[in-house]
Amino acid sequence: MNLVLGIDGGGTSCRAALATASGDVVGRGKSGPANIMTDLDGARHNIVEAARLAFVEASMDPGLIPDTSAVLGLAGTNVGGYKQQLEAILPFRRSFVESDALIAMNGALGDHDGAIAIIGTGSIFMSRKGSAMQTIGGWGFLLGDLGGGARIGRDLLQETLLAHDDIRPGSALTQAVMEKFAGDPRDIVKFGAASKPADFGTFAPMVFDHAGKGDPVAARVLQRAVGDLEEALDALKLEPGQRLCLLGGLAGLVAPYMSARYQAMLHTPLQDALGGAVTMAARLFGNAGAPAHA
Secondary structure, eight states: OOOOEEEEOOOOOOOEEETTTTOOOEEEESSEEEOTTOOOHHHHHHHHHHHHHHHHHHTTOOGGGGGGGEEEEEEETTTTTHHHHHHHOOSSSSSSEHHHHHHHHHHHHTTSEEEEESSSSSSSEEETTTTTTEEOOOOOTOOTTTTTHHHHHHHHHHHHHHHTTTOOOHHHHHHHHHTTTTOOHHHHHHHHHHHOOHHTTHHHHHHHHHHTTTTTHHHHHHHHHHHHHEEEEEEEOTTTTTTEEETTTTHHHHHGGGGGHHTBBOOOOSOOOOHHHHHHHHHHTTGGGSSSTO
């Protein structure tokens, strides 16, 4: 059987879908983070593991991985030579590595013009008008990814320390964070020094939970995050009536806090990013992706 793989890798997890040449999914797998800029070797391991699990779910031999072509949409492909380094060490027959934004846009918009905002551990934005495409963000946690879960979590920890030092008023939220660290601000600092973006992102749900209860610190952190997201969307210069799809683990949580202008543009994605990768894999490889002995 001629098989292809679609793979979606971000700062929190990596998902793989094994499909026929026509794009019918027969197995899925999920593993750990796959941001190639943050951890190239770790990303490679998790990519292969997700693919292996997809074969296992399909009751097929993972030994066929080297005979299978794949489209991979991954965080971190827009920086340095990470994309080329990864392609050199992937085990697939053929590998097409692109940004997670590209596969997400293809999945969400289908053949329509419009834009996407991926709001997960990080953030990235992409628009398409005819053959013209524009990408904004995706520069990583240290200098970019504004409005993403890692930044929200980091901002919460910062606010907690500011409250501890009586620089800003605290709240039930900052108190809850302090309790997680047994009331010791030094443990927050140790956590920050040793953590990766996904670790910071684990604190983002607390912000949304407390925002729904009217917590002032949560409101301040969310206002900053949504402001950053909408500033990026402003730069895409979207016109009224264009499609805007929010994707990523925080998409549904962020949407209610967006301005009326952007809420009016929101559309349900036609497919998720993994679906976009599968569609691209079927189109790019099809029969050409068949094993050499087939």
